[in-house]
Amino acid sequence: MNRLIIVLFALLAFQAGIAQNKIKIESAEELPKHYYDLQGNKAMDYINNRDLLLELAITLEKDLRDDLEKYDIQDKATLRGYHSNFSMIHFLKDDMKSALEEIEKGRKLTEKESDKYMYNFTLDEFIKTRLEYSDLQEDEFKEAFKANLSSVLESMPFEVVQEDIEGMTGSLDIAKPNLIQGMIEGQMQPIIDKAGKQVPKFIVLQILNAALTYDMYLPYVDEVYKPVFQTYYDNHHVDVVMVDIWKERDVSFKDDLDLDPVVIGIWDSGVDESVLPEENRWINGLEKRDGKDNDNNGFVDDINGVGFDLNGNKVTELLFPIKEKNSNYQQYEKYLKGLLDLQAMIKSDEADELKKYIVTLPPEEVNPFIENLNMYANFSHGTHVAGIACKGNPKAKIMAVRLTFPYENIPAPPTLENSTYWAKMYKNTVQYFEDNNVKVVNMSWGYSQNSYETRLAMNGVGENEEERKALAKKLFNTEKDAMYSAMKDAPEVLFVVAAGNSNNDVGFANNIPSGLKLSNLLVVGAVDIEGKxxxxxxxxxxxDVYSNGYEVESYIPGGEKRKYSGTSMAAPQVVNLAAKIWAVNPDLSVAEVKDLIVKGATPSEENKDILLIHPQRSLSMIQ
Known part of the structure; x- marks a missing residue:
């Protein structure tokens, strides 16, 4: 027995030594990047030529395997991605058993209850059916696959997977070959053309994913996926009544209460102040709409807030001038509503209109369509956030600060000039908050060093990975340092930020602002109406805390209301609570308000590490 223990300890020590020799990855920007010379081949060439595709897949697989040999990667979301990519590559290579092994490895790394069921489960069942019925003709295989997929779905608890099922089922109505081809030719190919011999890994992965889509997705949409998913949904959604935990937690103030006004900064894509109740609009009484800086504060016509364009220059418009870019933008509001309705399994005229439009959309018009959809989503985002932040609080005063984000699928490359302007913009914005007694700021956005490196690669900037990485780091840190110092030097302002929507770890992702470590910053994740x-x-x-970020209703520009989902919708729920706390007691410090929010929160039933805000509890704790 003693010898066995000694041997085991020796083995563990040896394994530890191996791990120590690997390069430890602490954050996402440290992950290895890979670039490929496609030798003049077009993206569609790989879809149409299997040998060419497999050659590319094998090259990528070697690089990914080498990554895991060379680097010590502990982040589960990243590792899940590796195993998902391996399963896809093995499938394309017709190595089905190895593909199943990789799916199982990835599934063991899932952290959310729904992911344990949903992780690559359609590919998993497709492969298992192929292996079980290898001699079937295609029509017979479809029936077998349909039966197996249905059986697996029926074993899943609907209340756990409902969100995923709704999104997947809704997307089936727009899964059309013309859409996939348009994305390949309109989004991937321009990047390949610009990148030359330095095509980034994510484009190669997109090509392989497209091939997978053509192989095991598109041919089975109408006869397998749609009927199976729809039947499962129809059989179970009527039996599941979601209990809204937020109704009993929420607090709504009346006008007759003795409350203090609280200025809320909505640092976002812009706000249509006209749709908010008049009592909720912040007004700079020293300014007129006359094209002049009447109060000599450096901003012209800042009656309800300030704006900055894509380059970080001051502008007077608090909303992105969408009419100048797309005179038909109101149609895209309908398309966006239709898309959201499809994903939520809601029958509507807008959903029907979108389905009909997608079917007739030529491949060359797919990219402009998606960009216009992105443009409208950006345009409406800030107004939606603002409506959530001031709901139920007549003393909330919304100040709009407009950022401008790119909406293009291939945005222009970042430059040092732009980063310098954005750094200045961050400092000017936070100073504006301080000068106007803003108590709490909502920041439902974020980006990373990796995103800058990707944009450089997409535009063919940089001779190699090292050059791109160095430039991206310089640009990102220029902005990050400015944001950090500006927020740190405003200790009396609470900054509430969205954690992100990437199903990953906020610390590993290292985005700004969610990755900043500041005493006056609160990071918010999203749960649904049941707190899951x-x-x-x-x-x-x-x-720090979680709040409802699933199908939250609020205003869009023009005054109508829509339901959006995301941590973008969860963060302003916390801003709303902070503003109500200060409305009751304006003398509380930022630290005291943070403490009330966190201490009032209750642990989730499914995960005790998730703290769900509880406005009633937090407000009742005010001394």
Whole structure:
């Protein structure tokens, strides 16, 4: 026995030595990047030529295997991605058993309850059916696959997977070959053309994913996926009554209460102040709409807030001038509503209109369509956030601060000039908050060093990975340092930020602002109306509290109301609570308000590390 223990300890020590020799990856920007010379081949060439596709897949697989040999990666979301990619590559290579092994490895790394069921389960069942019925003709295989897929779905608890099922079922109505081809030719190919011999890994993965889509997705949409998913949904959704925990937690103030006004900064894509109740609009009484800086504060016509364009220059418009870019933008509001309705399994005229439009959309018009949809989503985002932040609080005063984000699928590359302007913009914005007694700021956005490196690669900037990485780091840190110092130097302002929607770890992702470590910053994740984890929310020790971010109703520009989902909708729920706390007691410090929010929160029943805000409890604790 003693010898066995000694041998085991020796083995463990040896294994530890191996791990120590690997390069430890602490954050997402440290992950290895890979670039490929496609030798003049077009993206569609790989879809149409299997040998060419497999050659590319094998090259990528070697690089990914080498990554795991060379680097010590502990982040589960990243590792799940590796195993998902391996399963896809093995499938394309017709190595089905190895594909199943990789799916199982990835599933063991899932952290959310829904992911344990949903992780690559359609590919899993497709492969198992192929292996079980290898001699069947295609029509017979479809029936067997349909039966197996249905059986697996029926074994899943609907209340756990409902969000995923709704999204997947709704997307089936727009899964059309013309859409996939349009994305390949309109989004992937321009990047390949610009990148030359330095095509980034994510494009190669997209090509392989497209091939997988053509192989095991598109041919089975109408005869397998749609009837199976729809039947499962129809059989179970009527039996599941979601209990809204937020109704009994929420607090709504009346006008006759003795409350203090609280200025809320909505630092976002812009706000249509006209749709908010008049009592909720912040007004700079020293300014007129006359094209002049009447109060000499450096901003012209800042009656309800300030704006900055894509380059970080000051502008007077608090909303992105969408009419100048797309005179038909109101149609895209309908398309966006239709898309959201499809994903929520809601029957509507807008959903029907979107389905009909997608079917007739030529491949060359797919990219402009998606960009216009992105543009409208950006345009409406800030107004939706603002409506959530001031709901039920007549003393909330919404100040709009407009950022401008790119909406293009291939945005222009970042530059040092732009980053310098954005750094200045961050400092000017936070100073504006301080000068106007803003108590709490909502920041439902974020980005990373990796996103800048990706944009450089998409535009063919940089001779190699090292050059791109160095430039991306310089640009990102220029902005990050400015944001950090500005927020740190405003200790009397509470900054509430969205954790992110990438189903990953907030600390590993290292985005800004959610990755900043500041005493006056609060990071928010998203749950649904029952307080259960959403499939999209970013999580981790760096997330302070969670609130409802699933199908939250609020205003869009023009005054109508829509339901949006995301941590973008969860963060303003916490801002709303902070503003109500200060309305009751304006003398509380930022630390005291944070403490009331966190201490009032209650642990989730499914995960004790998830703290769900409880406005009633927090407000009742005010001394």
């Amino acid at each position: 984890e959403t499939g999209f929310t970013t999580m981790g020790k760096g997330v």
